[in-house]
Amino acid sequence: xxxxxxxxxxxxxxxxxxxxxxxxxxxxxxxxxxxxxxxxxxxxxxxxxxxxxxxxxxxxxxxxxxxxxxxxxxxxxxxxxxxxxxxxxxxxxxxxxxxxxxxxx
Numbered sequence: 710x711x712x713x714x715x716x717x718x719x720x721x722x723x724x725x726x727x728x729x730x731x732x733x734x735x736x737x738x739x740x741x742x743x744x745x746x747x748x749x750x751x752x753x754x755x756x757x758x759x760x761x762x763x764x765x766x767x768x769x770x771x772x773x774x775x776x777x778x779x780x781x782x783x784x785x786x787x788x789x790x791x792x793x794x795x796x797x798x799x800x801x802x803x804x805x806x807x808x809x810x811x812x813x814x
Contacts, residue, residue, distance in 0.1 A: 710781060711801070712745035712789055714772045715754035717762050721770040721803065729774075729795035742782075742790040745774065750787035751804075771804040 716724060723733075729743040746754045751771055758769050776799055781789045 710778050710789075711748065711773065711775050712781075713748055713751055713754060713804075714743070714745050714774065715751070715758040715769055716772065717758065717764045718768045718770050721772060724772060724797075725800060725803070726797060728797040728799065731792060731794055740784075740790060742792045743795055745776070745781075745789045745791075747787040747789075748773075753787070767805075769805075773801040773803065774799045775801055 714724075714729070731742055734741045734743065754771060755766070755769050758764060759766060774795060776791065776795060780791045780793055780795075782791070783789050
């Protein structure tokens, strides 16, 4: 499946090098895993990252990944997670968060 993950620019550098590591997940979260959203939920993902990390829109990056459906669990429509590490080789690209803030003219 092609999914996305919104994160801060500072964290994106490590993710692009090492992939997504469950060991780096939020320790206070009820479900420990790597979280992803559907492409249609990217605006939500960017806003969630801004709110959770106190980041500015310009500091948000959306990373595109390809993960086998068998490794994913769905929490709700458009929101997925895996309890397994996702290697850097699964990363397909990135989008700057500020691209979501631009209005179509």
